[in-house]
Amino acid sequence: MGAWSAMSGAGWEAPTLEGTIVRLEQLAPTHADGLWEASRDPRTWRWLSVVQPSTRETFDDWLDDAVAARDNGTEIPLVTVCCKRVVGSTRFLTLRPGHRSVxxxxxxxxxxxxxxxANVEAKLLMLGHAFDVWGCRRVELKTDALNERSRGAMEAMGATFEGIHRKHMLVRGGESRDSAWYSVTEDEWPTVRALLLERLATSRSREARSRGRQT
Known part of the structure; x- marks a missing residue:
């Protein structure tokens, strides 16, 4: 793989963000095996823009692309760790420090x-870092317009729907994708943070009840 620098060329340092459920770590060579194992379920890739890598070689190519984007200063890839196990990944994209937007x-x-x-807390941590540390004015999110699960999660956290970009992307080897765009601004962040904290508390309560039934 390429160089594993921890610094974005755009000037925003790759953070390490830790909550009670997840820890978001800077992408490193030590994560490669864990990411490969976490990526094996086809459901994970249903709405991603690339076809699920079927071999370790093609998956390593995907990792190399993530590293290259980081080293070019266009993205900051992070690894999602839960209970000391790699369970996925996420990124800061479209880094625009001059406009305080990401x-x-x-x-x-x-x-x-x-x-x-895990996803609720990851969004809480990333949005908090963007607004409270980087001083962002705007954070964008987008997904396949057909991805009801993702769109529901964005709406539940209070992100503002900004519309559909029709035929926005060619994905998964040539499929046409309409993209649904959402955003959170600095003015909306306190309300969004409260909603995420409420959803996180509900998740913890549900998990505690589940553990209680199993004992």
Missing amino acids: EIGWTWLHPSAWNTG
Whole structure:
């Protein structure tokens, strides 16, 4: 793989963000095996823009692309760790420090981490870093317009729907994708943070009840 610098060329340092459920770490060579294992379920790739890598070689190519984007200063890829196990990845994209704007995307999790609060807490950590540390004015999010699960999560956290970009991308080897765009601004961040904290508390309560039934 290429150089594993921890610094974005755009001037924003790759953060390490830690909550009670997940830890978001800077992408490093030590994560390669864990990411490969976490990426094996086809459900993980249903709405991503590339076809699921079927071999370790093609997956390593995907990792190399992530590293190259980081080293070029266009993206900051992070690894999602839960209970000391790699469960997925996410990124800061479209880095625009001059406009104090960034995008959160390329988020994927192994299905075992779905509905655990992992994604909710990851968004809380990343949005908090963008607004409270980097001083962003705007954070963008987008997804396939057909991805009801992702769109529902964005709407539940209070992100503002900004419309559909029709025929926005060619994905997965040639499929045409309409993209649904959402955003959170600095003025909306306190409300969004409260909603995310509420959803996180609900997830923790549900997990606690589940553990109680198993004992």
